[in-house]
């Protein structure tokens with residue numbers, strides 16, 4: 001069994017920081033679960049263009065506020081505690097931070113390896129070792 005605390009990831013290479021989010025990747029591809037499991041903080045007032053062409057992602061919003069806009073149809077959804085969204089169609093979207101840090105728990109299938117960041121098109125690479 002694997003038992004970890006998010007504090008074991010903070011400050012390590014598996015806490016990935018960008019200008020718009022911080023991702024603490026607690027379970028990774030190498031753990032063999034078939035998914036990866038992250039705590040992510042979306043920074044207030046930011047916008048991130050995301051298009052997970054190679055992954056499915058489900059997101060559970062725990063605290064804070066923000067917004068997601070699906071680009072294909074221009075629909076906007078408010079994000080806050082208890083909201084869950086699943087990018088079951090690899091939906092290209094804008095993820096926006098609100099007034100407060102938005103803390104979410106994310107699952108990726110297939111799992112990320114640990115160091116992925118979005119490329120210019122909002123994509124994570126298919127298989128990083």
Ligand SMILES: CC(=O)NCC[C@H](N)C(=O)O
Pocket residue numbers: 021023024038039040050057059095104106
């Ligand atoms: C919700 C979302 O996709 N945020 C970007 C970072 C991602 N959650 C990650 O943990 O790599």
